[in-house]
Amino acid sequence: MVTYKTIVVPTDGSENAKRALEHALAVADRNHAELIVVHVANIVSAISNFDQTPISGGYVSEQIAEDMEETGKEILNDVVKEIPTGVKVKSVFEVGSPGPALLAVAKKYNADLIVMGSRGLGPLKGLFMGSVSSYVTSHSTCPVLIIK
Template sequence: MTVEYKTIVVPADGSENSKRALQHAVSIAERNKAQLVVVHVANIVSAISNFDQTPISGGYVSEQIAEDMEETGKEILNDVVKEVPADVTVKSVFEVGSPGPAVLAVAKKFNADLIVMGSRGLGPLKGLFMGSVSSYVTSHSTCPVLVVK
């Protein structure tokens, strides 16, 4: 039996591990003529909770955080897309929410055959990938998950 990968989801947070995961995903995509779906998840709730000691005047802080996170996320996605060879089809997706469930939702939406992700993200200080997202994804995914160290 031959397993064919047509759509590969790759979470990207700018960390070294996510860059290594991308290299593996590109290699698999090239061999299988698969498309990559690169997803960045902005975990705004965790970022705002880091600011709960800050007095907020007029409620603009959370809006600013959201805008900053979106800008950062789109920069990360653009940088990742530039790393993908021209012969590989790539889509980029920006999501807001809890990283594990958001990655799985994107995988379901695009009918992914495989998720390739780093074992660790940037951690809570960056507010992008919190906790063990890879273990959440591996235990809840309906498709195979390759975790790259």
């Protein structure tokens, strides 16, 4: 029988991410697995959306980065609060391109499974789009469960 010890669950606050967490919790409960809840801030993508804005001294990009970090950590805290007390959980905040960053986290924690939503909130509010789930399934060395 297949067992899972470490499950990576990307989150961006979207409904698909919440459904993915529900599935990850069910798998974790049956396997007594640890959840690694991950939020990736794609700051380069967010800043590129402001390419018509004059940036004096990098203030705008610095403020965007700070706001994204604050928002990402709030999302992680909200998700962790929803996890039952008997489930082991770690929260991880990363900055970078979501697909490669998720795979790096999975490798770092020796993940047995990645459970993620198929689409997120969009490029500004959310970071896990269909292309990210496609990237992760194509490049992951562990099984990936995509939740619609």
